[in-house]
Amino acid sequence: MGIEAKVENIVSGITLDQKIDLKKLASTATGLEYNPEKFPGVVYRIKKPKLAMLIFSSGKVICTGARSNKDIEVARNKLIDKLKDGGTIVETKPVFEDQFLFNISPEFKKEVMEGVISEDLENKFIDNDKTLSDKATVEQIADDEWKITDGKKYYILKAVNKKIEVYGEGGILIQNIVASASLGFEVNLDMLAMECENTEYEPEQFPGLVFSLAKPKTVMLVFKSGKMIITGAKTPQAANEAANKTKKAIEELGVAI
Numbered sequence: 001m002g003i004e005a006k007v008e009n010i011v012s013g014i015t016l017d018q019k020i021d022l023k024k025l026a027s028t029a030t031g032l033e034y035n036p037e038k039f040p041g042v043v044y045r046i047k048k049p050k051l052a053m054l055i056f057s058s059g060k061v062i063c064t065g066a067r068s069n070k071d072i073e074v075a076r077n078k079l080i081d082k083l084k085d086g087g088t089i090v091e092t093k094p095v096f097e098d099q100f101l102f103n104i105s106p107e108f109k110k111e112v113m114e115g116v117i118s119e120d121l122e123n124k125f126i127d128n129d130k131t132l133s134d135k136a137t138v139e140q141i142a143d144d145e146w147k148i149t150d151g152k153k154y155y156i157l158k159a160v161n162k163k164i165e166v167y168g169e170g171g172i173l174i175q176n177i178v179a180s181a182s183l184g185f186e187v188n189l190d191m192l193a194m195e196c197e198n199t200e201y202e203p204e205q206f207p208g209l210v211f212s213l214a215k216p217k218t219v220m221l222v223f224k225s226g227k228m229i230i231t232g233a234k235t236p237q238a239a240n241e242a243a244n245k246t247k248k249a250i251e252e253l254g255v256a257i
Helices: 022-028 069-085 106-113 119-127 189-195 236-253
Strands: 006-015 042-046 051-055 060-066 099-104 137-142 145-150 153-160 163-168 173-182 209-213 218-222 227-233
Touching (some): 051 069, 106 137, 189 209, 218 236
Antiparallel strands (some): 006 173, 145 153
């Protein structure tokens, strides 16, 4: 039987697209924490939903403590109101940072460098439920980075580690999800550490065993009680997949108690 991971914390990013005077904001708006000697940003704590937003002078905002995308949406709206309270008028609607969509082969690098969008590239987008019109154009915007503009939509292509990552506008950029799960049985951590290569276990320093997965790229903290913490997932689905792959590996190794 499969197990379900419970999302405990979602860390995400929001862009205000303008500079923020943190000193002015903290001195005029209520409920903000600002101590630049200890931390370079303003901390805004929200009670409903219970989370914190870290506001930086660059206009970048990190949202932490959310348990769903809806929490993040609500927090964004409250952030706009709080900025107004502090005399900061947001010139454009805050947007979520560009969201990773999918990978494509590095073979497409040559054509995008030449400003070409081939039929094969269009098909790669179709394979991932995205479409490019005949009016789509591509331009280089940085080293190993290109922008495809298609009407009001755009995509960012980044050459990274022998692949090209494709990002899209307007999604919630999940930087990390922390989730918890229960295996339903106790685990012999000493045996698991001996039988499995992708583990780290130093009981003198920490009571949990570190169990790493390459796909989805996640790290689990497994405890003798069968409790498990999942970190590094980008979606709740990936957290579930990681939890169940870990459970299957433990059962197959025969280290369940």
